[in-house]
Amino acid sequence: MSTSVAISRGRIVAGPLLVAAVLAALAAVLVRTSGTGLEATYVVFIVVAGLAMGSLALLMIGHLMNEGWLAPVRSEAEAAALTMPLLFLMGIPLALGLEQLFPWADNGIDLPSGRTVFLSPAFFLVRSVVYILIASVIAFWLAGTGNPRRVSGIGLFLLTPVITFAAFDWAFSRDPTWWSSLFGFAFALSQVLAALALTILITLLRPEHAAPERMRSLERALLTLSLLAIWTWFGHFLIVWLANLPDEAAWYLRRADPGNLVLIGIAFAAMILAVLILIPTGVSRRVMIVGSVLVLVQHGVHMVWLLQPVRRLSWLDLGLALAAAAIWIVAFAILIRSRPTYAEEMAEEP
Numbered sequence: 001m002s003t004s005v006a007i008s009r010g011r012i013v014a015g016p017l018l019v020a021a022v023l024a025a026l027a028a029v030l031v032r033t034s035g036t037g038l039e040a041t042y043v044v045f046i047v048v049a050g051l052a053m054g055s056l057a058l059l060m061i062g063h064l065m066n067e068g069w070l071a072p073v074r075s076e077a078e079a080a081a082l083t084m085p086l087l088f089l090m091g092i093p094l095a096l097g098l099e100q101l102f103p104w105a106d107n108g109i110d111l112p113s114g115r116t117v118f119l120s121p122a123f124f125l126v127r128s129v130v131y132i133l134i135a136s137v138i139a140f141w142l143a144g145t146g147n148p149r150r151v152s153g154i155g156l157f158l159l160t161p162v163i164t165f166a167a168f169d170w171a172f173s174r175d176p177t178w179w180s181s182l183f184g185f186a187f188a189l190s191q192v193l194a195a196l197a198l199t200i201l202i203t204l205l206r207p208e209h210a211a212p213e214r215m216r217s218l219e220r221a222l223l224t225l226s227l228l229a230i231w232t233w234f235g236h237f238l239i240v241w242l243a244n245l246p247d248e249a250a251w252y253l254r255r256a257d258p259g260n261l262v263l264i265g266i267a268f269a270a271m272i273l274a275v276l277i278l279i280p281t282g283v284s285r286r287v288m289i290v291g292s293v294l295v296l297v298q299h300g301v302h303m304v305w306l307l308q309p310v311r312r313l314s315w316l317d318l319g320l321a322l323a324a325a326a327i328w329i330v331a332f333a334i335l336i337r338s339r340p341t342y343a344e345e346m347a348e349e350p
Contacts, residue, residue: 054195
């Protein structure tokens, strides 16, 4: 990559980063002075982090499997992955309000000694910084390398434990007395699926069109990952149900009130409908758009059901959440415009 290109791309992302830095500083001051809840901001952070890390994983899997298969969504996936550094700024208010989000942060819950050390606020924040740093380095390395296949092999090896441990820290530890060895894989799979749905949706809404055979490959990938996600989460539930242990069953019982049943019902219905319309081969562009939207709806609702926002939302929290989401969307859109279109690969027959 030439110096002029690097400087140009740096200027492109400098605007959203500067705005995000100012808002993060303002949000940090407001959080410390008002003691407001941060549940909505936390949910947005998890969703954005999942889309960025999921896109990075999708990129590396695509490079390792087949460059042509990846081409139609490569620009969008690269753009989403390159938003990883924004998580540093989005996480500042959350770091200052950690005790409002995690029951272990204020030492208000008894845990085994080993888990108490692991979930100490300082160690938690250090790990979080390391997760974002590693994923950011991989994303920029992959976007600038001339040998993406080699970088993808190394990067996927590093990203797999990062995204798994990040799932345990950022989502799973909301219920620190509960444990599941399958949760990390299931959570990571959901992020890759959402990233694929988002990149397909953006690709199909853009004026450039990939060869139909390329989109059919992506259609099959979306369907396959959707079915795998359904069976993984169902297997997760089935294992807990068969074991019938009080601590494990309590996690589902806390998510079984009428409001939560509505949420999981919406998520399940959206996913089933997406699978049904994607099953026929050679589906149209419009059907793929609808299927991608349904997968994203399922993902958003499912994340809310998993994360269980518990505090009543304040106007400040909603404002911070909307600002964080808007900044990420703007940065994502700018980065898409700065990435190559890979038009030749998109037009090729597989």
